[in-house]
Amino acid sequence: MNILFFCLSFSTKTSKNFYEDLLREFQKQGNSVYVACANEKRSKEKDGIEDLVGINVLRIRTGNITGTRSLIEKGISTITVDYLFRKNVLKYWGNLKFDLILYPTPPITLANAVAKIKRKTGAKTYLLLKDIFPQNAIDLGMLKKTGIKGFIYKYFKIKEKKLYLESDYIGCMSPANVKYVLEHNNYLDSKRVEVCPNCEKPLMIKFDEVQLNNIREKYNLPTNKKIFVYGGNLGKPQGIEFFLKCLEVTKVEKNAYMLIVGGGSESSKIEKFIVSNKIDNAKILNELPKDDYEMLVYACDVGLVFLDYRFTIPNFPSRILSYMQAGKPVIVATDPNTDMGDIVEKNGFGWKCLSNDSDKFLVCVKKALESDVVKMGQIGRKYLEENYDSKNGFEIIMNHFKK
Numbered sequence: 196m197n198i199l200f201f202c203l204s205f206s207t208k209t210s211k212n213f214y215e216d217l218l219r220e221f222q223k224q225g226n227s228v229y230v231a232c233a234n235e236k237r238s239k240e241k242d243g244i245e246d247l248v249g250i251n252v253l254r255i256r257t258g259n260i261t262g263t264r265s266l267i268e269k270g271i272s273t274i275t276v277d278y279l280f281r282k283n284v285l286k287y288w289g290n291l292k293f294d295l296i297l298y299p300t301p302p303i304t305l306a307n308a309v310a311k312i313k314r315k316t317g318a319k320t321y322l323l324l325k326d327i328f329p330q331n332a333i334d335l336g337m338l339k340k341t342g343i344k345g346f347i348y349k350y351f352k353i354k355e356k357k358l359y360l361e362s363d364y365i366g367c368m369s370p371a372n373v374k375y376v377l378e379h380n381n382y383l384d385s386k387r388v389e390v391c392p393n394c395e396k397p398l399m400i401k402f403d404e405v406q407l408n409n410i411r412e413k414y415n416l417p418t419n420k421k422i423f424v425y426g427g428n429l430g431k432p433q434g435i436e437f438f439l440k441c442l443e444v445t446k447v448e449k450n451a452y453m454l455i456v457g458g459g460s461e462s463s464k465i466e467k468f469i470v471s472n473k474i475d476n477a478k479i480l481n482e483l484p485k486d487d488y489e490m491l492v493y494a495c496d497v498g499l500v501f502l503d504y505r506f507t508i509p510n511f512p513s514r515i516l517s518y519m520q521a522g523k524p525v526i527v528a529t530d531p532n533t534d535m536g537d538i539v540e541k542n543g544f545g546w547k548c549l550s551n552d553s554d555k556f557l558v559c560v561k562k563a564l565e566s567d568v569v570k571m572g573q574i575g576r577k578y579l580e581e582n583y584d585s586k587n588g589f590e591i592i593m594n595h596f597k598k
Contacts, residue, residue, distance in 0.1 A: 196226045196596075197291055199312065201280060201298035201305055203260055205232040205252055207240060213513065214299065215250075216396040216585035222249055224589065229291070231284050233257040233276060244287060255283045260302065270347070273302050281308035285315075292316045297592070299323040306357040313361065321592055322362035323391065324372065327508040328355065330379075334506045335431050359383060364595060366391025366588075368511035371534035375509055393513050394588040397520060397580050400493070407494040410487065414480060416494075420452040421564055423526070424495035426488060427514045429459035434503035437528070439468050440553040441501075445560050446474045453477040454495060456488060492517060497563050498525040504551040506530040519544070519579040524571035526559045544575030 198221050206212040218228050230247075234240050234254035242256045257279055258272030259265075293316045298305055300322070313320050329351040332338040338348045359365065359380060365388045367373045373388055411418050429435065442465075445451055453474075455465060458481055466479050483491065492498070498518030502510055509532045518525050525545035527536035536547025546562055548555035 196221075196294040198226050198228045199284070199288075199293045199296045199318070200228065200230045201232075201296070201308065202230065203233045203276075203301060204235075205230050206247060213393075213395070217394060217588050218250060219396070220585045220589040224593075227251075229253070229288060229293070231255060231280055233260060233279075235259045235261065235272075253283060253287055255279050273304055276302055277304045277307050280305060281311050284308065284312060289315075293318040295592075295596075296320045297323060300326040300358075301328060303328050303351060303355050303358055306354060306361050309358070309361050319595065320361060320363045321595075322358065322365045324365055324367050324376065325393070325511075327372075327375070330508050331432075331506065334508065335503060336505075337431070356380070356382075363387065364389065364592075366591065368392050369509060369534050369538070371509035371532060372511070375532070389591065391588055391591045392583055393511055393516060394583045394585045395516055395520070396585045397576070400489070400521075402490055402493050406490065410490045410494045413487075414478075414491065416454065416478070417452050420450055420476070421497065421568070422452045422454050422495040423497045423499055423560065423563070424454045424456065424492060424518075424523075425499040425501065426456040426492060426517065427512075429455070429457050429462045429465060431461075432503055432506075432510075433459075433461070433501045434505075434550050435461040435464060437504065437550045437553065438501055439465065441528070441556045442469065442474055442477050443472060444553045444557045446472075446476055448557075448560055448564065449476065450564055451476060451560055453499075454491075455479040456483060456491065458482045489521075492521045492523065495523065496568050498523045500525060500527045500529070500535070502529040502533060502550055504530050504549065507532055509533045511535055515539075516579065516583060519575040519583070522569075522572035522576040524563065524566070524568050524575055526556070526563065528556055528559075539575075542574065542578050544571050544578060 200218060202214060206215045222228050229251045231253045234242055234256050236259050240254055242254050245252050257276050259268055260272045296309055296318045309320055329338055329348050338344045340348055367376055367390055370390060373390055376388055377385055408418055442453055469477050500512045500515055515525055525539050527539050527545060527547045528550040529536055539545035540547045546559040548559050
């Protein structure tokens with residue numbers, strides 16, 4: 196089979212993309228994989244086709260979509276990416292017959308590109324729904340349903356519906372996502388919507404005690420406390436005000452240490468809060484070298500996940516997989532609609548609280564301090580291997596090709 200994958204970014208020769216493991220599984224099973232990805236204006240990667248260890252990658256020059264603070268630039272680039280993808284795929288691969296087109300959200304604006312190639316080649320289409328836009332922007336106050344922003348909202352709702360209708364199947368990240376999509380899009384056939392969660396290929400990475408102690412010492416972290424680590428973006432989706440309350444209430448726990456690793460629009464706010472409130476059991480580190488961050492997660496004891504309480508859409512924070520990979524239990528603080536906390540708690544590798552209840556967060560921290568976090572982390576690692584292996588995602592998708 197020939198597989199075409201659309202995405203905003205993909206692996207380079209020096210960095211690995213989230214979706215590569217899934218596509219490697221297709222490749223491993225004897226399929227030919229073609230990736231069309233955005234090559235944003237600020238990128239130093241070359242446009243055109245390259246061979247990435249057997250995967251054919253077409254990098255298409257677009258405007259800046261991610262990492263730009265200009266909403267106008269992001270909006271225009273998101274809208275035009277549909278035309279650019281359609282034009283370039285037909286230019287470079289117009290003579291190929293594709294059997295399956297895979298595409299995640301974001302962006303929500305690829306319906307015309309998907310439709311054109313679907314009609315031309317007779318391919319089946321599968322949407323990996325990772326981002327329910329524009330509703331998530333409504334939840335965080337970035338868009339409104341009235342006024343000028345209301346026109347933008349309605350435009351993207353039309354794009355959303357068109358993409359959903361062009362998709363033969365829609366893979367959602369969790370059962371709560373499936374429920375949400377069907378309840379809010381009554382034109383969809385429930386047989387077309389299923390769970391196809393975030394997945395990756397679990398790796399066997401081992402660090403000895405000397406290495407783990409050394410990485411703690413390198414970043415001046417205590418060796419006699421349980422370290423709770425948050426790694427990732429620090430912006431509006433994380434609900435930073437609640438994040439700060441958690442730092443405040445946990446400063447009384449002298450056996451706990453809160454480590455925040457990452458950058459984003461709110462990182463300086465967190466740093467100032469730690470200093471001004473004299474929180475001596477917390478530290479924020481800006482983005483680290485990839486190898487250092489990976490080892491640091493292994494050297495910590497508990498992973499942290501935060502999502503803004505205002506979300507009405509269920510989410511699946513992908514960073515949870517890196518904690519599970521490292522064999523760390525997780526505290527999940529989210530909105531009431533996200534079911535990741537239920538999954539974590541029900542299966543015995545973490546604790547949950549709502550992201551408007553800092554007292555309950557403190558209770559979760561206390562439980563972690565009293566628990567065998569090594570054993571719980573092992574349970575989480577096993578759950579990753581059994582449920583979120585990229586092979587699982589491959590089998591869910593390919594099940595539709597069985598006769």
